[in-house]
Amino acid sequence: MAQMPQMPQMAQMPQMAHMQQMAQMHSRAALLVVAGGLAAIVVTACAPAQPQAYRAPRTPDGTPDLSGIWQANNTANWDLEAHAARPGPVFALGAAFSVPAGIGVVDGDGAIPYRPEALEKKKENGEKWMTLDPEVKCFMPGIPRATYMPYPFQIVQSADNVVMSYEFASASRVVRMNSKEQSPAPAWMGWSIGRWDGETLVIDVTDHMEETWFDRAGNYHSDALKVTERYTAIDSNTLQYQATIEDPKVFSRSWTISMPLYRRREPNVQLMEYKCVEFAEELMYGHLRKRSEVRGEK
Numbered sequence: 001m002a003q004m005p006q007m008p009q010m011a012q013m014p015q016m017a018h019m020q021q022m023a024q025m026h027s028r029a030a031l032l033v034v035a036g037g038l039a040a041i042v043v044t045a046c047a048p049a050q051p052q053a054y055r056a057p058r059t060p061d062g063t064p065d066l067s068g069i070w071q072a073n074n075t076a077n078w079d080l081e082a083h084a085a086r087p088g089p090v091f092a093l094g095a096a097f098s099v100p101a102g103i104g105v106v107d108g109d110g111a112i113p114y115r116p117e118a119l120e121k122k123k124e125n126g127e128k129w130m131t132l133d134p135e136v137k138c139f140m141p142g143i144p145r146a147t148y149m150p151y152p153f154q155i156v157q158s159a160d161n162v163v164m165s166y167e168f169a170s171a172s173r174v175v176r177m178n179s180k181e182q183s184p185a186p187a188w189m190g191w192s193i194g195r196w197d198g199e200t201l202v203i204d205v206t207d208h209m210e211e212t213w214f215d216r217a218g219n220y221h222s223d224a225l226k227v228t229e230r231y232t233a234i235d236s237n238t239l240q241y242q243a244t245i246e247d248p249k250v251f252s253r254s255w256t257i258s259m260p261l262y263r264r265r266e267p268n269v270q271l272m273e274y275k276c277v278e279f280a281e282e283l284m285y286g287h288l289r290k291r292s293e294v295r296g297e298k
Contacts, residue, residue: 056199056233061159064199066231068155069269070239070261072148075102077135079217080257082110089130105148107256112219118250125218132218134211137284138276140171140188142212143205143227144243144257152264154271162194162201167271175203183207186223203229222249237263 056064075083082104088097104110114122125132135141141149151167162175175194183191183206191207205227213220230242239261246254 053199054233054235056236059157059159063157063196064201064233065157066155066162066201066233066239067157069152069264069271070155071152071264072150072241072259072261074105074148074259075100076105076148076257076259077145077150077215078102080104080106080215080219081112081217083217105257105259107258113252113255115250115252122218122220125213125220127218129216129218133213133216135168135213135216136280138169138280139211140169141166142188142208143173143190143192144229144245145212145214146171146189147229147241147243147261148259151274152269152271162203165271167274168276170273170275175201188212190227197230199232201229201231203231205229220250221245221247224249231261234260237265239263 056066059065059067078099079102083099083102085101086099088099090097106112130136135145135149140146146153146164146166146168149166149168153164153166156163156165160177162177163172164175165172171189173189173192175192177194177196179193181193186207186209188209188211190205192203192205194201194203196202206225208221208223208225208227210221210223210225224247226246228244228246230240232240234240240258241261242256242258244254244256245251
């Protein structure tokens with residue numbers, strides 16, 4: 001009996017090999033997909049969770065409660081810009097009144113954008129700050145300087161107003177919330193109008209006295225100054241503070257300072273009395289005092 005020819009089976013062999021190759025490729029692709037999925041799961045599981053934005057406690061009227069006693073912890077009152085440590089102006093005090101180094105609080109490149117002609121006055125202020133700085137004379141410090149002086153300040157809130165009281169010179173100001181009331185005259189602490197932007201207290205401060213300075217380095221402004229402040233609670237004991245400075249007479253553009261403010265947490269914390277006028281009277285008015293004549297001396 002004649003055998004059946006084997007040619008058809010031999011013809012099917014390349015087709016079967018191709019099918020097996022395709023199956024292996026699909027298997028490898030499936031393994032890669034599974035492996036990639038597992039890797040993504042592992043990476044997701046190991047990645048740190050994104051922190052949720054802090055939401056401050058609420059006042060009875062539903063706004064963020066920023067009340068408390070706060071204080072900056074930096075060298076901004078010496079100089080807003082970065083600076084090295086250097087001897088103080090009173091050599092007899094040695095290190096007790098030396099100038100500490102500071103990294104600066106000016107955002108961006110860290111430099112205050114003075115107009116060329118205004119920069120000359122700033123340099124002159126810095127050279128004569130012991131006689132020109134309003135802090136030395138116990139004048140109210142103005143805004144924003146009052147915020148970062150080395151003294152605490154207190155925030156008290158109501159539905160219509162926010163009151164900020166400062167230990168230095170017993171200065172204070174009232175922030176009128178959502179008000180259109182106009183300032184009657186320039187003031188040492190300016191004229192403050194506030195509003196809420198989500199979790200942030202925004203305060204527009206205008207009508208400043210041009211005699212106030214930003215720091216002991218002689219950084220100054222004109223009567224055209226406008227300050228936009230932003231206070232945001234980032235946790236229960238820290239406020240993030242920003243102040244944007246606009247003054248076209250002195251600066252070539254607006255600029256911003258930023259820093260944290262820390263809650264004073266002592267059990268008996270309170271603003272102490274620091275009425276410094278009497279400390280500056282002799283400095284300012286001593287030359288006007290009548291000198292007592294010694295008996296018998298013409």
